[in-house]
Amino acid sequence: MQRDVVEAARNGDHEAFEALAMAAGDRLFAIATLILRDRQRAEDAVQETLVHAWRELPRLRDPERFEAWLRRLLVNACADQGRYQRRWSAEVRMIRSEPSTEDGATSLADRDQLERGFRRLKPEQRAVVILHFYIGLPVPEIADTLGIPAGTVKSRLHYATATLRTALEADAREGIASNGQTA
Amino acid sequence: MIPDRSIDERLSAWLLEEAPSQLPDRVLQTTFERTLSTRQRRPLLGRWSFPKLTHRWILVVLALIIVLAATLLAIGSRLPQPRLPVSGRNGLVAFDADWRVFVQNSDGTGRKQLTAGTNDFWPIWSPDGTKLAFYRTPVKDAQPWNRGVSIWVAAAGDLVATEATAGMPIDLDEVWLYSWAHDSDSLAFATGSLVSSELYVGYADGRTPRRILDGSLSPREPAWSPTGATIAFTGGPDDKDRGIYLIDVDGSRLRRLTTEGRFVTKYSYVTWSPDGTRLVYQAGDPGGEDLWTVNADGSGERRLTDTPYPISEYRPAWSPDGTTIAFQRIDHSIPSTTVNVMNADGSDRHRVSRETPIAQPLAWSPDGTRILTSACAAASEYSCNDTWDILILDPSGHDQPRRLATEPGLGVILSWQRLSP
Numbered sequence: 060m061q062r063d064v065v066e067a068a069r070n071g072d073h074e075a076f077e078a079l080a081m082a083a084g085d086r087l088f089a090i091a092t093l094i095l096r097d098r099q100r101a102e103d104a105v106q107e108t109l110v111h112a113w114r115e116l117p118r119l120r121d122p123e124r125f126e127a128w129l130r131r132l133l134v135n136a137c138a139d140q141g142r143y144q145r146r147w148s149a150e151v152r153m154i155r156s157e158p159s160t161e162d163g164a165t166s167l168a169d170r171d172q173l174e175r176g177f178r179r180l181k182p183e184q185r186a187v188v189i190l191h192f193y194i195g196l197p198v199p200e201i202a203d204t205l206g207i208p209a210g211t212v213k214s215r216l217h218y219a220t221a222t223l224r225t226a227l228e229a230d231a232r233e234g235i236a237s238n239g240q241t242a
Numbered sequence: 243m244i245p246d247r248s249i250d251e252r253l254s255a256w257l258l259e260e261a262p263s264q265l266p267d268r269v270l271q272t273t274f275e276r277t278l279s280t281r282q283r284r285p286l287l288g289r290w291s292f293p294k295l296t297h298r299w300i301l302v303v304l305a306l307i308i309v310l311a312a313t314l315l316a317i318g319s320r321l322p323q324p325r326l327p328v329s330g331r332n333g334l335v336a337f338d339a340d341w342r343v344f345v346q347n348s349d350g351t352g353r354k355q356l357t358a359g360t361n362d363f364w365p366i367w368s369p370d371g372t373k374l375a376f377y378r379t380p381v382k383d384a385q386p387w388n389r390g391v392s393i394w395v396a397a398a399g400d401l402v403a404t405e406a407t408a409g410m411p412i413d414l415d416e417v418w419l420y421s422w423a424h425d426s427d428s429l430a431f432a433t434g435s436l437v438s439s440e441l442y443v444g445y446a447d448g449r450t451p452r453r454i455l456d457g458s459l460s461p462r463e464p465a466w467s468p469t470g471a472t473i474a475f476t477g478g479p480d481d482k483d484r485g486i487y488l489i490d491v492d493g494s495r496l497r498r499l500t501t502e503g504r505f506v507t508k509y510s511y512v513t514w515s516p517d518g519t520r521l522v523y524q525a526g527d528p529g530g531e532d533l534w535t536v537n538a539d540g541s542g543e544r545r546l547t548d549t550p551y552p553i554s555e556y557r558p559a560w561s562p563d564g565t566t567i568a569f570q571r572i573d574h575s576i577p578s579t580t581v582n583v584m585n586a587d588g589s590d591r592h593r594v595s596r597e598t599p600i601a602q603p604l605a606w607s608p609d610g611t612r613i614l615t616s617a618c619a620a621a622s623e624y625s626c627n628d629t630w631d632i633l634i635l636d637p638s639g640h641d642q643p644r645r646l647a648t649e650p651g652l653g654v655i656l657s658w659q660r661l662s663p
Contacts, residue, residue: 071282077274084270089261098262102269106276111530111551113277117284135552135574173256192250193257224249 330608333659469518
């Protein structure tokens with residue numbers, strides 16, 4: 060079904076392209092927001108991704124690869140957003156999601172720790188983490204999406220989880236120490 | 243020790259909570275407005291398959307290439323290349339590293355911090371080489387770090403700086419380039435946000451800045467004409483309709499220079515030819531930008547490069563004698579950036595640097611014999627690990643790039659002081 064729609068869009072059917080874009084928009088926006096940590100930039104990245112996709116669709120040889128191709132365009136668009144910034148890591152701004160509550164799946168302390176740990180990751184590590192832990196892609200599909208070897212994906216995942224673990228453990232130690240001082 | 247499984251679960255849960263649920267409708271609406279007016283790029287060869295290579299085909303193709311090359315050479319050699327006399331000697335190189343402004347001789351000696359500031363970045367020498375302007379942020383360690391920045395000016399060799407934007411901290415989502423006036427006494431700069439910005443002229447002696455354009459066109463990246471009375475900038479009524487505009491320094495005679503539909507992105511910028519008769523700018527969808535020139539009266543708009551996505555040409559810099567333009571070329575699919583030089587008519591394009599994942603804007607030496615840039619010393623795929631090489635390039639591409647310094651936390655702007663002959 061989707062193959063037919065992709066082929067129609069590839070042949071210039073704008074309504075077919077709109078259907079594809081509407082189906083993919085929310086997911087692309089979520090990925091971009093998580094990578095960039097900035098909604099305004101994420102909106103820009105999604106828009107540029109979709110415009111590129113429309114222009115370049117006739118060159119997509121295999122319609123079955125549309126999803127992976129679109130995600131790759133998005134990750135590149137996120138990198139482009141970062142390219143114009145003075146410092147990638149310094150520029151990303153804290154985005155406040157919905158008011159957090161302790162009864163959510165993640166506690167307030169966890170959120171802050173994960174936020175801090177995530178900020179220590181490089182953008183390409185964030186992309187791999189998001190594709191794996193948020194989208195749920197297995198390693199070979201991430202490699203296919205990003206156009207990098209599967210071994211590189213594995214090493215990035217390993218490094219990212221190690222970095223997060225270090226950050227969480229450090230925060231946990233600080234918490235214990237400060238609790239001790241208070242007491 | 244926190245087990246990996248615990249981290250995986252916590253991370254998955256956090257990402258699910260952090261991810262926004264819905265793309266705003268206006269983004270899709272704007273996207274479709276753009277795609278409806280964008281032509282799809284069809285493969286040149288369609289479904290045609292390349293003929294089997296035979297000796298005859300190879301000979302025919304080679305003969306065609308030789309004839310084409312000879313024709314281009316003959317045409318190129320007849321085109322007149324206006325050349326301005328070189329009127330400057332090379333002085334000090336200025337750059338910022340770790341939020342401090344430094345100057346250094348171009349042979350790598352004499353490195354010193356210009357001011358005592360520890361929140362300073364993006365230094366640019368005045369055209370006469372007597373002053374150095376730079377941004378100062380009050381909150382380098384906060385987010386966003388560029389909120390409330392101001393522009394300061396120090397005399398060359400002087401540790402004391404004067405605020406050129408006194409009384410009006412510049413509120414910026416991005417930090418945009420500012421531009422010195424030809425008389426080295428004034429600067430043009432933009433203030434505001436990604437949504438709306440205004441254009442001001444500030445003064446090196448600290449007088450109150452003067453607004454010359456309101457936020458209706460959201461002006462950014464001003465470039466002061468080298469001959470005086472005009473400022474060019476990128477702007478437009480909305481993001482879908484941005485272009486290059488000119489305005490006189492007194493705020494009069496606002497006019498659009500580029501054709502409507504020529505997509506000038508939020509990140510494009512424009513620079514003048516040294517004689518002030520033409521401008522070069524980048525246009526096209528992000529990821530597929532090309533370089534264009536246009537005469538200062540709006541005539542003679544001309545495309546200098548024409549490469550499809552994912553290749554972009556951007557950050558053009560005109561040589562001091564006006565004959566050549568240096569620019570960066572990025573392949574977004576790798577990504578890989580190179581510095582290139584071409585004649586001002588777009589001919590004789592050649593590469594003058596090695597490939598690097600990320601490189602920064604270019605600055606010509608005042609005598610036109612070298613190009614200054616910086617490149618990642620240690621890069622990851624999409625970003626620089628904050629260690630940069632400052633490089634001096636030969637515009638002819640014959641000499642190997644020379645590393646002037648390696649700096650942690652280098653800023654974007656490098657500037658070369660012009661000394662009188």
